[in-house]
Every structure is written in C-alpha cells, then in structure tokens.
Amino acid sequence: MLSLKHSFRMAVGSISSSKLRSALTTLGIVIGVAAVIANVSLGASFNQYFTEEIGSVGNNFIIIQGKTSNLFHDSEMEVIKNTPGIVGVSPLSQEVAEVTYLSTARQITVQGVSEDYEQVGNIQMESGTFINDKDKYVAVIGHDVAYDKFDRKISDKNTIELSFTRPDGTVVTQKFKVKGIVDSPETTFVQSGIEPDDRIFIPIEAMNEIMDQDYYWGYFAAATSLESIDDITDELDKRLARDLGVSSRDLDNEDAKPYALTNQGEILEQVNQLSDALGSLLTSVALISLIVGSIGIMNIMLVTVTERTGEIGIMKSLGFKNHEVLLLFMVESIVVGLFGGVLGIMLGVVGAYAADTAMGLPYVFPVDMIFTGMFVSVIVGLLAGIYPANKAARMNPVDALRHE
Amino acid sequence: MAGCNVQSPELNNVIDIQGLKKSYFLGNLEVPILHGIDLCIKKGEFVAIMGPSGSGKSTLMNMIGCLDRPTGGKVMLMGRDTNAITDNELAELRGFEIGFVFQNFSLIPRLSAYENVLLPTYSNTKDGMDTSGRARDLLKLVGLDDRTGHKPAELSGGQRQRVAIARSLINDPSLILADEPTGNLDSKTSVEIMDIFSDLHKKGRTIVMITHDPEMEQYVDRVVHIRDGNIGNN
Numbered sequence: 001m002l003s004l005k006h007s008f009r010m011a012v013g014s015i016s017s018s019k020l021r022s023a024l025t026t027l028g029i030v031i032g033v034a035a036v037i038a039n040v041s042l043g044a045s046f047n048q049y050f051t052e053e054i055g056s057v058g059n060n061f062i063i064i065q066g067k068t069s070n071l072f073h074d075s076e077m078e079v080i081k082n083t084p085g086i087v088g089v090s091p092l093s094q095e096v097a098e099v100t101y102l103s104t105a106r107q108i109t110v111q112g113v114s115e116d117y118e119q120v121g122n123i124q125m126e127s128g129t130f131i132n133d134k135d136k137y138v139a140v141i142g143h144d145v146a147y148d149k150f151d152r153k154i155s156d157k158n159t160i161e162l163s164f165t166r167p168d169g170t171v172v173t174q175k176f177k178v179k180g181i182v183d184s185p186e187t188t189f190v191q192s193g194i195e196p197d198d199r200i201f202i203p204i205e206a207m208n209e210i211m212d213q214d215y216y217w218g219y220f221a222a223a224t225s226l227e228s229i230d231d232i233t234d235e236l237d238k239r240l241a242r243d244l245g246v247s248s249r250d251l252d253n254e255d256a257k258p259y260a261l262t263n264q265g266e267i268l269e270q271v272n273q274l275s276d277a278l279g280s281l282l283t284s285v286a287l288i289s290l291i292v293g294s295i296g297i298m299n300i301m302l303v304t305v306t307e308r309t310g311e312i313g314i315m316k317s318l319g320f321k322n323h324e325v326l327l328l329f330m331v332e333s334i335v336v337g338l339f340g341g342v343l344g345i346m347l348g349v350v351g352a353y354a355a356d357t358a359m360g361l362p363y364v365f366p367v368d369m370i371f372t373g374m375f376v377s378v379i380v381g382l383l384a385g386i387y388p389a390n391k392a393a394r395m396n397p398v399d400a401l402r403h404e
Numbered sequence: 405m406a407g408c409n410v411q412s413p414e415l416n417n418v419i420d421i422q423g424l425k426k427s428y429f430l431g432n433l434e435v436p437i438l439h440g441i442d443l444c445i446k447k448g449e450f451v452a453i454m455g456p457s458g459s460g461k462s463t464l465m466n467m468i469g470c471l472d473r474p475t476g477g478k479v480m481l482m483g484r485d486t487n488a489i490t491d492n493e494l495a496e497l498r499g500f501e502i503g504f505v506f507q508n509f510s511l512i513p514r515l516s517a518y519e520n521v522l523l524p525t526y527s528n529t530k531d532g533m534d535t536s537g538r539a540r541d542l543l544k545l546v547g548l549d550d551r552t553g554h555k556p557a558e559l560s561g562g563q564r565q566r567v568a569i570a571r572s573l574i575n576d577p578s579l580i581l582a583d584e585p586t587g588n589l590d591s592k593t594s595v596e597i598m599d600i601f602s603d604l605h606k607k608g609r610t611i612v613m614i615t616h617d618p619e620m621e622q623y624v625d626r627v628v629h630i631r632d633g634n635i636g637n638n
Contacts, residue, residue: 006526013514314510317471318524318571319499321492397471401506 002324004331011332014304015339022336025300028293029340029380030347033373035286037348037366038355043279044364045356050271052362054264059122060226062086062233062263064240065218071244071258072216079243085224085232090117091204091216099200100161104150110139110162110200112207113220120222123196128156128180135203139176143184144198156180162202164210172210176202218259229265237261290376293340294384301333301388312392313400322393329389330382337381338374345373407480408444418579418610419445419468423477426463437463439633440477445612447578450605452621453614455630462583464630465614469502469581470494482578499528503572507584509564511556517543517567518552524574535574542570546600562593569600580604582613586620598623 015022064080066072072091080089093112098105117123118130123140130140139160146154154160156178163173182196208214223232240259241251250256305312312325320328349365356363407422421443427436437460445451455461466472467479470486479486482501486494504510511520521539529535543552546566556564565585572580582601586594602623605611613620621627629636 002527010515017514310510311512314506314512315523315527316495317469317498317504317510318527319495319497319575320527321495323492324527398466401471401510 002320002327004327007328007331008335010328011335014332015335021300022339025296026293026336026340026343028289028296029337029377030293030344032286032289032293032380033341033344033377034348034351035282035289036376037345037369037373038352039279039282039286040369041348041352041364041366042355042361043275044366045352045361046275047272048364049361050275051268054267054271055122059120060223060229060264061120062221062223062229062236062261063218064221064236065260065262066216067258067260069217070213070215072218073214076240076243077216077219079239080219080221080236083232083236083239085228085235087222087224088116088120089219089221090114090120091218092117092220093204093207093211093217095164095207095211097200098163099145099149100163101150101154101158102152104152106149108145108149108198108200110164110202110207112204112216113201114204117201117220120220121196124183126181126183128178130180131201131203133203135179136206137174137176138179138203140180140182140201141178142182142197142199145200146181149198154178154181160200162200162210164207166211174206174210176200176206223263226265226268229263233261233263290380293337294380297333297336297381297384298387300336301329301385302391304332305329305388305392308392309395309400309403312395313397313403316395316397317401325395326389326393329392330385333385333389334378334381337377337379337384341374341377341380344377345370348373407442408446416447417444417480418447418449418482419443419612420480420483421467421477422480424464424467424474424479425476426460426467426472427475437633438467441630441633441635443628443635445579445610447610448605448608449626450601450611450624451613451626451628452624453612453628453630454616454618454620456616459630460633461614461616461630465581465583465612468579468612469504470498496528499524500530500575501578503575503577503580505565505568505572505580505582505585507587509556509561509568509588511564511567511571513556516553516555517548517559517563517570520556520567521571521574524571528575530575533575539570539574542573543567545573546570560593561589562596565589565593565597566600569597569604573604578610580609580611582611584615585613586615586617 077089077091080086090113095110096107097110099108113131115130115132123130126143128140131138139162141154158178159175160178161173161175163171165171184197204216221236223229237251241248241257244258246257254260315325353363407420408417421441424438424441425436426438427434429435441464453461453464467474470479470481474487481497484497486497489497512523515523518539521542522535525535540549540552543549546569548563548566548570551559551563556567559567585601586597589597598620601611601613613624
C-alpha cells in the first residue's frame with residue numbers, strides 16, 4: 001500500500017521539478033488566503049480599537065436625549081435612578097459659552113452635569129478632582145481646553161469667566177474656579193456631547209441657575225453590564241414612557257416619543273455593522289481569488305496528468321492500483337494548495353501588521369486564522385485535485401503506456 | 405482449447421493461455437487482433453515471441469502482463485485465472501509476479517536510479533523484505549552500484565535499461581516480461597543487455613521477450629511466432 005510519506009515525497013519531487021510553474025499556479029491561493037488573513041486580522045484590530053474608543057467615553061452608557069427642551073426634570077431623574085440595572089445617572093445640559101481667561105476669549109461647549117458623571121462618563125482626572133454635588137461655581141476642564149485653547153495654560157485653582165446667553169438675549173457672566181483637568185482619553189471616535197477633551201464641565205444646578213431654567217437636555221446613565229444593556233434600556237424606555245404619558249402602544253414608535261434612547265451596545269453594533277460590511281467585501285474578493293486559484297491548480301494538474309500519462313502507465317504496469325495513482329495526484333494538488341496557503345498566511349500576517357502599524361491600530365495576531373488558512377488551502381487543493389487525479393486513476397494502463 | 409497439457413500442482417506453468425481472443429472496438433465495429441491463442445510457458449523457460457508489426461504480439465504481451473483483459477478465452481498466471489480477479493488484485497498480481505522491461509526503459513525522470521528500482525515497492529512489498537538493501541544489491545547485479553544516485557537523464561541508454569531490469573526484479577517476480585528490450589539500443593549495448601537476461605535465465609528466471617529481431621533467437625530456449633493474431637510453428 002502506497003504510504004502518505006512516499007506520495008508526499010513524490011509530490012514534492014514533481015512540484016520542484018517545475019518550480020516556476022508551481023509558483024505561478026499558487027498565486028491565486030496566495031492572494032486569496034492573504035486577503036482572508038489580512039481581512040480578519042484588520043477586522044479584529046478595528047473592532048478592538050472601536051470597542052476601546054467607545055468604552056473610553058463611558059461605562060455601559062445609555063444616553064437619554066429629549067427632543068423638546070422643556071421635557072426632563074428631576075422627577076424623570078428619579079425614574080431613571082430607580083430603574084433596575086441602572087447604577088448611575090447624571091443629568092446633562094449643554095450650552096456654548098464665551099470663556100475668558102487672562103484676556104483671551106473662546107467659544108467653548110459647556111456641559112452641565114452632576115457628580116455621578118465622573119463614574120458614568122468614565123472620566124479620568126489628570127489633576128484635581130471632579131465636580132461633587134455640593135459644588136456651585138466650579139469647573140472641570142478638558143485637556144485641550146487646559147493646554148491648547150488659550151494663550152496661557154490653565155491649571156487647577158485658576159479662575160475662568162463664563163458668559164452664557166439666555167434665550168431672551170441677556171448675557172450672564174459668572175466666575176468659575178477650575179477644580180480639575182480631565183485626562184485626555186485616547187479617543188477620536190466622537191459621539192456628540194460626550195467627548196471630554198474640548199469641554200468644560202460645571203455643576204448642572206449652576207448652569208440652570210444662570211440660564212434661568214429648570215429642565216435638562218437629557219441624561220447620561222450607566223447600566224450594570226454590556227450584556228444586559230439592551231434589556232435595561234427597554235425597561236427604562238417603558239418607565240419613562242409611563243412617566244411622560246406616552247401610551248404603551250407607541251413604545252416601539254420612535255417618532256411618537258418625545259425622547260430618544262441610545263446605548264453603548266447599539267453604537268458598538270453600528271460600528272460592527274460597518275466593519276462587517278467592509279469585511280464581507282474583502283471576504284468576497286478573497287473567495288473569488290480562492291476560486292480562481294482553485295481553477296488554476298485544477299488546470300495545472302490536468303496539464304500534469306496529461307504530461308505524465310506515460311508515467312501513469314508505467315506505475316500501473318509496476319502494480320500501482322487506481323486509488324494509489326489517485327492518492328499521488330491528490331497529494332500533489334494538496335501540496336500545491338498548502339504551499340500557496342503558507343505563502344498566503346505569511347503575506348497576510350505581514351500585510352495586516354503593516355496596515356495596523358500604518359493606521360495606528362492595535363495589532364491582533366489571528367492564530368486561529370492561520371489554521372483556517374491552512375485548512376482552506378488544503379480544501380482548495382483537494383477540490384482542485386479531484387477531477388485531474390480521478391482522470392489519472394481511471395486511465396487504462398495499455399493506453400497510458402502507449403503515450404510514452 | 406489447449407494451453408498447458410498438464411495442470412502441474414507445483415505451479416510449473418507460469419503462463420497458461422487457453423483460446424485467448426482479443427478484439428478492439430471502433431464504435432460498434434469489432435476489430436479482432438488475437439484469434440484464439442494457446443500458449444504454455446513453464447518455469448525457467450526463456451521464450452521469445454516474434455512477429456512482424458501488426459501481428460498482435462504487443463496485444464499478446466499486454467494480455468500476459470495483465471495490463472488488459474481478454475475478450476474471450478483465459479489467461480492463467482501462476483495458476484490464477486486472471487478473468488476471475490478484480491482490477492486491484494490484477495494490479496497486485498502485476499506488482500508481485502511480473503517484472504516489466506520496456507523498449508524505452510520507462511523510468512521516472514525525477515527519481516534517481518535507486519528510487520526507480522525501489523518504486524514498485526511503494527505499492528507492493530513482500531513481507532519481511534529489506535527493500536532498500538535489495539535495491540542496492542540489484543543495482544550491483546546489473547553493474548550500476550556507482551550510479552545509484554543518478555537520474556535517468558544522467559545515464560546512457562544501456563545504463564537506463566539496466567536500471568529497468570533491476571526494477572523488474574525488485575519484488576522477485578515469477579516472470580520477467582520484456583517488450584523489445586534492446587529496440588532502442590546499439591548492437592554492442594544490446595549484447596550487454598542480452599547477456600544480463602541470459603544470466604538471469606541461467607539463475608532460473610522465467611523470461612518472455614517480445615521482439616522482431618531474429619538475432620535474439622540465439623539467446624532463447626524457444627521462439628513463438630505470431631502472425632495475424634495466430635500462433636505459428638512453435
């Protein structure tokens with residue numbers, strides 16, 4: 001019985017006797033496998049990157065946003081706080097104010113929040129401390145505000161002047177003492193109202209007093225975990241609807257509700273959908289390449305079988321059985337595929353690493369993809385080999401010998 | 405029908421052909437090549453099958469070599485009826501019992517002389533045989549012990565045919581079947597090759613040689629003439 005060892009050695013001998021041809025044949029597989037590896041690796045890098053990015057603006061956050069201005073008050077705050085699964089909530093209001101520091105003035109978005117925002121918004125302090133609920137005219141400023149916006153750097157204990165414009169046109173100016181500077185999170189992913197770098201946070205009571213209003217723009221809440229965030233959001237939705245007098249029939253009708261809920265899971269999902277769409281595009285390119293590669297191998301194997309018809313006759317006269325001839329050519333086809341696969345994996349890994357480095361993404365080494373790549377290339381070689389090897393195996397020894 | 409007259413219990417009859425017919429078909433048209441051949445070859449014989457081209461001697465060789473199946477009659481090889489066995493068993497029979505030597509040497513160009521000799525054992529190995537040692541011994545026997553690593557392209561025609569002879573002996577077959585073994589060789593080399601066959605014959609090997617060269621008669625015990633698909637005078 002023909003051993004795999006012998007068939008492998010004969011296959012390698014045959015392939016290396018026509019190196020250039022074999023190398024060109026594997027090109028389709030190389031590109032296909034490289035594309036799959038690079039695609040999955042890049043996809044994993046993107047996902048990890050986005051997950052980190054979104055995580056840095058909050059812990060399992062739910063954003064509750066009012067569609068009209070005079071909607072949310074302290075009672076809704078209580079409703080949110082009492083919803084099971086909510087571990088923290090801060091009201092939000094937002095105004096653009098003119099900020100003056102040492103005779104330089106800048107337009108900056110000011111965020112009214114409560115002390116819970118530090119935890120909910122995943123705020124890391126670079127210096128000083130975050131707002132607490134006893135504070136009044138104190139401000140916590142973003143990294144860019146402190147270091148880039150003004151001619152002189154602002155540090156904690158400095159005083160800045162904020163001028164707000166009320167809806168009726170009156171301008172109210174108030175001095176705020178800087179209590180702390182928020183550390184710059186490594187984010188470039190922007191969800192409006194969240195990114196702390198170029199913002200100033202002040203207690204929401206102070207903001208509402210200055211603006212002469214008693215409602216909130218919305219809330220920023222945190223759920224216990226990302227896994228249960230959708231259930232918690234649904235429950236929150238129900239309770240808010242009941243509190244605000246929205247009928248339960250309209251619960252699924254986003255247009256009928258005066259508010260909108262977005263959670264971290266949904267944002268992650270949207271990002272994932274985007275990278276999945278990109279991924280399937282690349283995957284289809286890879287698949288086409290693999291099909292082309294497979295046809296290439298099949299073609300070259302057919303040529304090989306025809307070229308070696310005489311040899312097939314010799315082998316059969318020497319006592320090789322049909323299935324042994326089949327095995328010889330199948331192994332050869334698989335070795336060609338595997339060779340292409342190994343080259344493709346190397347190319348894909350190097351390519352993904354280069355792309356990640358160039359784009360500043362975290363590099364994710366796809367260990368399981370290497371096995372998948374090997375497996376795929378073996379399957380491609382196997383499928384490509386079936387027809388030619390079968391053709392060789394079924395040759396009549398007399399006819400094959402006459403070919404010599 | 406008459407092949408061997410005596411059915412020897414000791415398998416003295418290496419080949420026993422009875423009423424062998426072989427036809428090829430061109431569409432529905434039957435083209436008869438062999439018309440009922442009887443032939444008996446006993447152990448230790450050196451027989452030449454001679455005939456002009458188109459006489460059917462190659463077809464007869466294919467039948468003896470179990471490379472093709474008869475249309476009628478039967479071929480008994482070492483007492484086994486080849487009609488009664490499967491294709492795989494037939495391949496095995498070829499591997500163990502028949503050593504082929506072809507006109508054009510029929511070596512695998514990518515393999516060394518040593519590997520070519522060893523090739524039949526990749527498929528069929530007799531139990532307990534030291535195949536690699538035997539391959540070296542056989543290459544020594546044909547005078548190529550200093551060429552074992554050479555590829556066929558690096559060997560002369562005569563040397564290639566020696567490798568083929570060594571290969572034919574690797575599984576210690578009952579029959580050596582040589583198809584025009586000197587057809588592609590010059591006369592001096594032909595003599596050298598025929599000397600090897602004579603030597604093997606003297607050691608008791610059964611050899612059947614297909615040839616159209618009358619000069620070969622001097623080496624053999626018996627000549628079987630074939631003409632138009634029939635056996636002539638033995």
